[in-house]
Ligand SMILES: O=C(O)CCC(=O)C(=O)O
């Protein structure tokens with residue numbers, strides 16, 4: 035029973051041209067590993083205003099400086115995170131034909147994705163597979179995969195957590211923020227959960243990426259990763275490796291918060307490098323608004339023009355289909 039998608043077959047058939055034009059070389063042996071800014075969320079409910087303010091300040095500073103940070107004492111219990119990971123392993127252990135067929139064969143509307151069938155060169159190809167689940171369809175996903183309710187339970191707790199962080203960041207943007215905006219526009223059913231698996235990649239395919247460099251199409255993303263490592267992000271114009279922390283969840287700013295905050299918070303490029311020996315798992319929760327939501331800069335002069343989330347997603351799909359790559363916010367510069 036073969037669970038693996040035919041990554042090597044597709045990768046080798048793609049032209050290797052321009053592989054390093056969009057990025058620095060993938061050889062990471064010399065890269066330094068950094069710990070992301072660590073924020074202890076326990077202080078939000080400590081009852082001390084000073085502690086709370088300090089915690090909020092750290093979140094805001096990290097969102098401006100790094101676009102990424104990690105949180106501990108986030109209120110999601112270890113048992114749930116372990117259960118989620120076990121469930122994820124089981125889902126990916128299904129035969130490849132079953133994963134591919136239940137979701138209409140790698141179509142953009144299906145749950146299951148692998149590689150990048152729109153890739154026109156190896157530089158666009160991701161050595162990974164994923165279940166990309168709209169929260170509005172999570173019960174269909176459960177039925178199709180005979181899976182447990184762990185995914186739904188996780189969505190419930192993670193959406194409460196990210197709402198708190200989103201409000202702290204939005205409050206800091208001042209008068210443009212209406213208290214009810216996020217609660218009205220970002221409902222759980224407009225969000226997405228993506229379970230990623232990165233199979234080991236033979237060292238001879240040294241140019242392959244686990245996940246090609248991108249920014250996230252969300253306001254915010256919550257990432258749970260195992261302890262293998264491989265996530266890298268752009269910091270001050272250079273790639274750096276992120277050291278995994280088993281007790282922390284990673285939070286990053288997505289394109290929509292960057293546009294809404296008029297560039298105050300940074301939607302930072304990130305990627306995943308491959309590992310020759312072991313597989314790696316991660317789960318990303320994308321905090322997104324309903325499709326008709328207008329993303330409008332909170333201050334003037336604005337860097338980006340107004341757009342609806344629907345328009346933004348449509349442009350991304352168009353670019354991926356025609357160039358193999360997401361372009362994202364630069365398309366919406368004024
Ligand atoms: O697996 C990771 O560490 C990153 C995943 C990611 O960036 C994504 O799913 O958008």
Ligand SMILES: [Fe+2]
Pocket residue numbers: 248249250304
């Ligand atoms: Fe991402």
